[in-house]
Amino acid sequence: MSEPDFHQILGVTPSASAAEIKRAFKRLAMRWHPDRNADPRAHEQFRLAREAFEHLTGLRESEPPVSTDEKPSAQRPKGDDHRLHVDLDLHEAAFGGVVTVTLAGRVGCESCGGSGRRSYGRTTMCSACHGSGRVRSGGGLKSCPSCSGKGYFTENQCADCEGRGWNPSDRQLAVSIPPAMMPGEELRVAGQGGPAPEDGEPGDLYLVLHTRPHPLFRLEGRDIHTDLPVSVFRVLAGGVVDVPTLGGIRETLLPESSSATEIRVTGAGFPGRGRRSAGDLVAHLQVHYPRFLSKEQKALLEMADQILHQQLDDQSPPLARWRETLKQQQNR
Numbered sequence: 001m002s003e004p005d006f007h008q009i010l011g012v013t014p015s016a017s018a019a020e021i022k023r024a025f026k027r028l029a030m031r032w033h034p035d036r037n038a039d040p041r042a043h044e045q046f047r048l049a050r051e052a053f054e055h056l057t058g059l060r061e062s063e064p065p066v067s068t069d070e071k072p073s074a075q076r077p078k079g080d081d082h083r084l085h086v087d088l089d090l091h092e093a094a095f096g097g098v099v100t101v102t103l104a105g106r107v108g109c110e111s112c113g114g115s116g117r118r119s120y121g122r123t124t125m126c127s128a129c130h131g132s133g134r135v136r137s138g139g140g141l142k143s144c145p146s147c148s149g150k151g152y153f154t155e156n157q158c159a160d161c162e163g164r165g166w167n168p169s170d171r172q173l174a175v176s177i178p179p180a181m182m183p184g185e186e187l188r189v190a191g192q193g194g195p196a197p198e199d200g201e202p203g204d205l206y207l208v209l210h211t212r213p214h215p216l217f218r219l220e221g222r223d224i225h226t227d228l229p230v231s232v233f234r235v236l237a238g239g240v241v242d243v244p245t246l247g248g249i250r251e252t253l254l255p256e257s258s259s260a261t262e263i264r265v266t267g268a269g270f271p272g273r274g275r276r277s278a279g280d281l282v283a284h285l286q287v288h289y290p291r292f293l294s295k296e297q298k299a300l301l302e303m304a305d306q307i308l309h310q311q312l313d314d315q316s317p318p319l320a321r322w323r324e325t326l327k328q329q330q331n332r
C-alpha cells in the first residue's frame with residue numbers, strides 16, 4: 001500500500017515551503033474543522049489534512065508538528081506574545097500599584113461587518129485590453145489574460161479596512177502590579193498579547209518593569225541606599241536620628257562609635273518575595289559642621305573641649321608632663 005500523497009491532500013506542490021504548507025493546512029482546518037463544519041465529511045477531511053500537515057512538517061527538522069497531543073487546548077493556535085516596557089516609581093515597585101498601559105488593539109470594521117468584503121463590488125476597467133476583453137496576439141486576437149476576457153475587474157474588497165475586516169484601535173489596559181517586583185522582572189498578563197488567530201487564543205502580554213530614578217533612594221540589589229545629613233553635634237552626642245525608608249521615617253539609634261559613616265537598618269530596604277528576604281536600608285551619614293556659632297554655643301564647646309583635654313591628659317601622662325615642661329620654660 002503506497003503512502004497517500006500528502007502534498008495533494010493539502011493542495012500544495014511537492015516543492016512547497018513549510019510556510020506554504022502551514023497556510024494550506026490552516027485554510028483546510030478553517031473549512032473542515034468539525035467544530036465549525038456540520039458536514040458529515042468534515043471529520044474525515046480534517047483528519048486527513050492534519051495527518052498530511054503533521055507528516056510534512058514532521059519531515060522538516062526546524063518545523064515541529066503543530067501538535068501530536070490530543071488535548072484540544074494544545075491544538076489551539078496562539079497569537080503573538082507582546083512585550084512592553086513599563087516605568088514604575090520605586091514605591092510602586094515595592095508595594096504594588098496599578099499602571100495603565102496603551103495597547104495597539106483592533107476593532108471590527110463596521111462597514112463590512114468584519115468580513116473585509118463589501119456587498120456590492122466596484123468595477124474597474126481592465127487597462128490591458130482597455131475593456132474590450134481581447135488583446136492582439138500573433139496577428140490575431142485572443143482573450144485578454146489579465147482580466148480573463150471580461151474586460152473589467154470586480155473589486156469587492158472593503159475600502160474602509162482594506163480587506164482586513166478590522167481597523168487599528170489603541171486601547172487602555174489597567175494592570176495591577178503585585179508588590180516586590182524588582183526592576184528587570186517580567187509580569188505576564190495572559191491573553192493581552194497579539195490577537196487570536198482563527199479558532200485560536202490570543203497571545204500574552206509581558207510587562208518588563210523598570211524603576212524611575214528616585215530623588216532620595218538608590219536600589220542596589222534589594223538594599224536601598226540613601227544619604228542622611230546629620231549634625232556633628234548629634235554624631236558626637238549620639239542618640240536617635242530619623243532615617244527615611246520607603247515605608248516612612250524610622251527612628252534609629254546612632255552607632256556607639258562616632259566615627260561610623262553609615263547606619264544599616266535591617267529589613268527596611270526593598271521588600272522580599274518568596275524565598276528572597278527583604279533588603280536593608282543603608283543610610284550614609286553626611287556629617288554637617290556649623291558655619292557660625294553663637295556665643296553660648298562657643299562657650300559650651302569650650303567647656304566640652306576642656307573636659308576632653310583633661311581626658312587626653314589622663315590618658316597620656318607623658319604628653320601631660322611635656323606640656324607642663326613647656327609652660328615652665330615659657331614662665332622663665
Ligand SMILES: [Zn+2]
Binds near residue numbers: 110164
Ligand atoms: Zn471593512
Ligand SMILES: [Zn+2]
Binds near residue numbers: 129131132
Ligand atoms: Zn483585459
